[in-house]
Structures are given as C-alpha cells and as structure tokens.
Amino acid sequence: MNKKEQIEMIQEDFKNAQSILTAIGDETRQIILLVLMESDCESGMRVGEITAKTHLSRPAVSHQLKILKDIGIVKMREEGTKNFYYINVSPKLNILKKLVMDIEHLMKEFYQ
DSSP: OOHHHHHHHHHHHHHHHHHHHHHHHSOOOHHHHHHHSSOOTOOOBBBHHHHHHHOOOOOHHHHHHHHHHHHTEEEEETTTEEEEEEEESSSSHHHHHHHHHHHHHHHHTTTT
C-alpha cells in the first residue's frame, strides 16, 4: 500500500471514529468512564454510585451516560427497577485501536 492509500485509509478511520472521539473527548465523560473502570463489567454501577464518586449532579451523570450509551461505549444492565452501567469493550473501541495502529504504521514507514 502506498502512502496516498494509507492516508486515505487513515482519513476513513478518522471518519469512523469521529463520534467516538467526540464522546470521549469531553472531560465530564472521561471522569465517568474512569469511575466505571473501577467496577467490573458484570456488576456495573448505578447512577447514584457514579454521582457520589464524581460529585456531579444526578441529572448530569444520567445525561452523560446516555451519550456514552448511545455511542456504544457504555452498556446498561437492568435488574428489576435498577439500572447498572458498565464499559462496553466492543468493536467501537476497536475502531480507535485501528486508527492508532494505522497512524503508527504510516509513521514508522515514513520515518525509516
């Protein structure tokens, strides 16, 4: 693959990752993601627990979780009337990994 093709592929990677990068680029959502990383995927955390650990308002946490959930980075598990949120290690995160790997590959070739 020539350099032009690699750059076109990276351009497509950026396009595919744009909504994910926007979602995780927000500092409040980053804080929520870091808090969620403290729990395991099986148990997850409730909004009240996240609120207590982040010192954000309950509506703010709920709003940010909805954005993360809509993009596919966070999933929700229902248990009766309780909702538990957890990080979704999914193909969405693989999109970011591909972007970084493609850039790294291009840069290695470019600087050799």
